[in-house]
Amino acid sequence: MMIPEHLQHLIHSDQPLAPLVWLGIGGPAHFFAEPVDIEQFTQVVTWAAENQLSTRVLGSGSNLLVRESGFDGLVVSLSAAATSGFQINGDTLVAGAGAKLSHAVVKAVGGGLGGLEHLVGIPGTVGAAVVGNVSSGGRDIGSVVRCVRVLQPDGTIREFQQDEVGFTHRKTALAGTTIIEAEFKLESVDAAALTKRLQKLWIARNSEHPTRMERIAMPFVDPDSLSARELIQNVGLAGLREGDVSLDSSQPHYLIAHEGATSDQCLRLIGRVREQVLLQTGIDLQLNLQIW
Ligand SMILES: Cc1cc2nc3c(=O)[nH]c(=O)nc-3n(C[C@H](O)[C@H](O)[C@H](O)COP(=O)(O)OP(=O)(O)OC[C@H]3O[C@@H](n4cnc5c(N)ncnc54)[C@H](O)[C@@H]3O)c2cc1C
Incomplete structure (x- = not known):
């Protein structure tokens, strides 16, 4: 399949995936895009849908095993700045799906907002953390999600409230969708006490590290x-x-x-x-x- 001329600056063919995933294994993505904003994101996802191509979203690649045959569809990476921003409104943290979860934790703690700190040390992006309902110490991320915004193949954005996401043990009903943003309802607490708590959690987490941290x-x-x-x-x-x-x-x-x-x-x-x-x-x- 040919990439139409107006999308050639956005979509590449045969992008090796091994360097983009933690395990460093696997073949190429037939098509690969790294959109810098939601408009570009919509363009590539819509093109894939029109051409019956399977689409997968790539976060940090810390939870992916890619086969040597690669992926015969479109892989969209969410690493661009426009999909990685944060905003704090009162006790709510709004995070772009491409933002690192660790940055979300630090941002919340720095703003005196508690509820995400137990997730310190989990690698990956906010979008992947939400879709996979990551957890640590028996508490999952779903418990502090207010709502999630998902980009649909027709380019429209749909908002799912917490009770519509289908959070269960390390799963949600949003697998296979494209999350672009999540809102977390957090709790205003004393920032200094919260920072101390984060440090303790970080030390405990580090003591559980494997002998090596790559691949x-x-x-x-x-x-x-x-x-x-x-x-x-x-x-x-x-x-x-x-x-x-x-x-x-x-x-x-x-x-x-x-x-x-x-x-x-x-x-x-x-x-x-x-x-x-x-x-x-x-x-x-x-x-x-x-x-x-
Ligand atoms: C050292 C180590 C420690 C870990 N510790 C924990 C832990 O304590 N608890 C825990 O729960 N997990 C843990 N994990 C697993 C991993 O960190 C999580 O699954 C993390 O959420 C993966 O994020 P990622 O951005 O790397 O996702 P990726 O590996 O890039 O993708 C994982 C899946 O999420 C999908 N995805 C990514 N972004 C989006 C999006 N925006 N919208 C929809 N789908 C999307 C992908 O398509 C793929 O199916 C650990 C992994 C490692 C290597």
């Missing part, structure tokens, strides 16, 4: 009130290796891609872990990692 992923969702890390550890799978992919030896809920790793090796390792955990505990670990 890693967290493949599994913690099953309700249980920890994937403990389950995998108790089953004796820490450090398990499949080709050039392994589980971290001290934090085995993290998968590490070594030099030469492939998506098939990752999938085989994930399959072995699920099988062993199911066999020994009866618990079927669900995937957090999105596979393209």
